[in-house]
Amino acid sequence: MANQNRQVLLKRRPAGMPTTADFEIVDAPLPEAGEGEVLVRGIYLSLDPYMRGRISGARSYAKPVAIGAVMEGRVVGEVVKSRDPAFGEGDYVFGGYGWQLFSAIPGKGLLKLDPEDAPLSTALGVLGMPGLTAYVGLSNIGQPQSGETVVVSAASGAVGAVAGQLAKRSGARVVGIAGGADKCRYVEAELGLDACIDHRAGDLGAALDRICPNGVDVYFENVGGAVQQAVFPRLNDFGRMIMCGMVAEYNDVEPRPGPNLMAAVRKRLKIHGFIVGDQWHRWDEYRTMAAPLVRGGALKYREDIVEGLDVAPAAFIGLLQGRNFGKLLVRLDDDPTRGR
Amino acid sequence: MANQNRQVLLKRRPAGMPTTADFEIVDAPLPEAGEGEVLVRGIYLSLDPYMRGRISGARSYAKPVAIGAVMEGRVVGEVVKSRDPAFGEGDYVFGGYGWQLFSAIPGKGLLKLDPEDAPLSTALGVLGMPGLTAYVGLSNIGQPQSGETVVVSAASGAVGAVAGQLAKRSGARVVGIAGGADKCRYVEAELGLDACIDHRAGDLGAALDRICPNGVDVYFENVGGAVQQAVFPRLNDFGRMIMCGMVAEYNDVEPRPGPNLMAAVRKRLKIHGFIVGDQWHRWDEYRTMAAPLVRGGALKYREDIVEGLDVAPAAFIGLLQGRNFGKLLVRLDDDPTRGR
Numbered sequence: 001m002a003n004q005n006r007q008v009l010l011k012r013r014p015a016g017m018p019t020t021a022d023f024e025i026v027d028a029p030l031p032e033a034g035e036g037e038v039l040v041r042g043i044y045l046s047l048d049p050y051m052r053g054r055i056s057g058a059r060s061y062a063k064p065v066a067i068g069a070v071m072e073g074r075v076v077g078e079v080v081k082s083r084d085p086a087f088g089e090g091d092y093v094f095g096g097y098g099w100q101l102f103s104a105i106p107g108k109g110l111l112k113l114d115p116e117d118a119p120l121s122t123a124l125g126v127l128g129m130p131g132l133t134a135y136v137g138l139s140n141i142g143q144p145q146s147g148e149t150v151v152v153s154a155a156s157g158a159v160g161a162v163a164g165q166l167a168k169r170s171g172a173r174v175v176g177i178a179g180g181a182d183k184c185r186y187v188e189a190e191l192g193l194d195a196c197i198d199h200r201a202g203d204l205g206a207a208l209d210r211i212c213p214n215g216v217d218v219y220f221e222n223v224g225g226a227v228q229q230a231v232f233p234r235l236n237d238f239g240r241m242i243m244c245g246m247v248a249e250y251n252d253v254e255p256r257p258g259p260n261l262m263a264a265v266r267k268r269l270k271i272h273g274f275i276v277g278d279q280w281h282r283w284d285e286y287r288t289m290a291a292p293l294v295r296g297g298a299l300k301y302r303e304d305i306v307e308g309l310d311v312a313p314a315a316f317i318g319l320l321q322g323r324n325f326g327k328l329l330v331r332l333d334d335d336p337t338r339g340r
Numbered sequence: 341m342a343n344q345n346r347q348v349l350l351k352r353r354p355a356g357m358p359t360t361a362d363f364e365i366v367d368a369p370l371p372e373a374g375e376g377e378v379l380v381r382g383i384y385l386s387l388d389p390y391m392r393g394r395i396s397g398a399r400s401y402a403k404p405v406a407i408g409a410v411m412e413g414r415v416v417g418e419v420v421k422s423r424d425p426a427f428g429e430g431d432y433v434f435g436g437y438g439w440q441l442f443s444a445i446p447g448k449g450l451l452k453l454d455p456e457d458a459p460l461s462t463a464l465g466v467l468g469m470p471g472l473t474a475y476v477g478l479s480n481i482g483q484p485q486s487g488e489t490v491v492v493s494a495a496s497g498a499v500g501a502v503a504g505q506l507a508k509r510s511g512a513r514v515v516g517i518a519g520g521a522d523k524c525r526y527v528e529a530e531l532g533l534d535a536c537i538d539h540r541a542g543d544l545g546a547a548l549d550r551i552c553p554n555g556v557d558v559y560f561e562n563v564g565g566a567v568q569q570a571v572f573p574r575l576n577d578f579g580r581m582i583m584c585g586m587v588a589e590y591n592d593v594e595p596r597p598g599p600n601l602m603a604a605v606r607k608r609l610k611i612h613g614f615i616v617g618d619q620w621h622r623w624d625e626y627r628t629m630a631a632p633l634v635r636g637g638a639l640k641y642r643e644d645i646v647e648g649l650d651v652a653p654a655a656f657i658g659l660l661q662g663r664n665f666g667k668l669l670v671r672l673d674d675d676p677t678r679g680r
Contacts, residue, residue, distance in 0.1 A: 053606075060606050061577065061606050061607070061608075221601075224601070224602065228601070237401065241601075243601055243604040243605045243609075244605065245605060246601070246602045246605065249600075249602060255600035255602065256600055257597030257598065257599075257600065258597065258598040258599050258600045258601045259597075259598050259601070260589075260595035260596055260597065260598045261561075261564070261568070261581075261583055261586070261598045261599070261611065261613075262564065262586045262589060262595065263613075264583040264611055264612070264613035265583045265584065265585060265586065265613040265614070265615070266393075266400050266401050266613070266615075267401070267613060268401075268612075268613045268614050268615055268618065269583075269611075269612070269613050270610070270611075270612050270613075271601065271604055271609075271610075271611040271612070272604070272608075272609070272610050272611075273601075273603075273604035273605040273606070273607060273608045273609050273610075274605070274608050275605070275606075275608055278608065
């Protein structure tokens with residue numbers, strides 16, 4: 001076992017697209033677990049688009065990461081020392097302890113994971129925050145009905161892949177939008193969506209007109225930018241726009257204009273934003289529904305795993321540029337016998 | 341009784357702000373009531389902002405008025421001849437029979453009005469479509485809570501005046517926005533809103549910051565344009581935007597850009613459009629609630645009545661420019677003994 005910690009710190013707030021120079025990777029002493037605390041060795045770190053908001057200085061729904069602080073993030077790990085009677089050495093746990101190899105944190109901030117339930121990494125993806133995000137967006141806002149047309153942007157991504165598959169299960173016709181032919185093939189062949197449009201392959205509006213001839217009833221918005229501009233005018237009367245994220249605009253220095261909202265009146269649209277952090281009370285409900293589907297192969301997922309904490313900044317930047325393919329995870333632990 | 345009809349026809353589709361030359365006023369033969377029909381002499385014609393949409397060629401929720409057709413509109417009138425046993429001569433009725441002095445229409449398209457219930461003209465305003473619009477916007481979408489801040493644009497208008505007063509009754513703090521000092525005085529002194537901001541009197545954003553120091557929880561949007569630009573960024577987390585109309589933009593040839601929707605994610609906003617035409621099933625519920633308030637003086641209203649069908653086009657243009665003060669009505673009947 002490594003006898004020291006390693007951490008990724010926020011060095012400065014990026015202007016526009018982050019660069020690796022905005023981060024600093026440092027060695028640090030192995031933390032000590034105090035009374036009621038647990039020392040956890042990380043196995044997987046989750047990288048997610050929302051983190052771009054946390055390193056910006058703009059007002060948002062959560063406090064930003066301070067300059068010089070450890071980058072915020074969720075990790076699956078293994079308990080190596082416990083001073084909380086609820087946890088024992090060797091327990092697998094899930095918690096939000098940041099971009100670092102080890103953390104000593106209060107046991108009450110951790111959830112125990114059963115590796116028999118589903119692979120540990122899924123607690124960060126299909127059965128974790130991204131999966132729950134897709135679930136609450138569809139069930140609270142989108143409510144797709146049989147026969148309706150649902151469009152999901154970033155359809156091969158961690159949230160989009162679950163959103164698309166759950167929308168299919170509701171009986172809707174589901175069209176994905178993704179960047180590149182490989183992702184589109186995956187969305188159609190593996191995830192089983194009815195079609196997938198490559199937004200890099202030409203006129204997205206014309207493709208939507210061809211593939212969604214009856215318009216769009218529900219739009220699960222992960223992307224913003226040109227994709228939003230193409231989908232918004234194609235929303236049908238009584239359409240729902242699930243405002244989950246707009247990753248294509250997260251590095252904008254000035255916000256772009258949005259759509260004219262008179263369409264919301266004319267078409268009686270519902271445009272609803274949500275934050276999964278308000279919805280953790282539905283976590284058990286979601287896992288109870290989704291874990292059997294994952295185990296049985298009915299809810300598919302794909303992980304894009306990069307090796308080692310030191311590549312986390314570059315991998316995160318790639319995520320903001322759409323270069324990952326599937327749920328982006330960093331493997332923190334180089335012992336292949338642990339928690340795979 | 342006049343022995344011929346007079347009608348306002350749509351002559352051509354306006355480009356931008358309509359002019360009186362876009363309309364044509366013609367005499368026409370007095371119509372004959374067929375079997376099951378009723379001949380109605382109009383008393384009041386309602387002029388409303390939605391009519392701008394009906395004379396545009398753009399796709400909307402309702403069919404446009406055809407070139408050469410009678411302008412669409414709701415009227416309160418008196419039955420002068422009935423071939424429907426449900427109606428007798430002298431009955432007062434309400435229906436959508438357009439900008440004309442007389443109409444022969446099926447009785448099933450009419451509602452009978454009791455002049456003892458409330459003044460006849462209120463069926464076109466506070467107890468009619470505008471009042472119902474305010475009611476369903478607040479009850480379905482805004483749902484203001486005690487202690488919240490509600491902002492209502494066009495607060496002295498037919499919809500806004502009811503919206504502001506109903507929001508006050510919910511226990512919210514209610515701030516109106518109106519154009520000009522007279523209207524603002526009326527909104528504060530007569531309607532009893534907590535404050536009213538004159539959007540013509542300088543920096544609207546700064547005024548909102550001063551008068552709504554805790555931000556805006558519910559925005560009843562009637563106006564669009566610069567008013568929307570000022571209110572939208574001041575919406576609080578979990579804010580609701582009742583998208584009722586955007587009259588300041590109805591004459592735009594190209595739609596203006598709207599707000600960047602990432603705010604909807606960050607703040608978990610609900611931006612909902614609605615059309616009162618989908619909500620007529622709540623008409624009885626609304627009148628049952630509101631008519632006693634109107635009779636008792638607890639729900640105030642103001643009418644801006646212009647005389648004679650021939651001035652309807654100019655009055656309608658004034659409405660689009662915010663020149664009316666209260667619910668705009670055209671008196672069609674020059675006999676002062678009838679239905680006042």
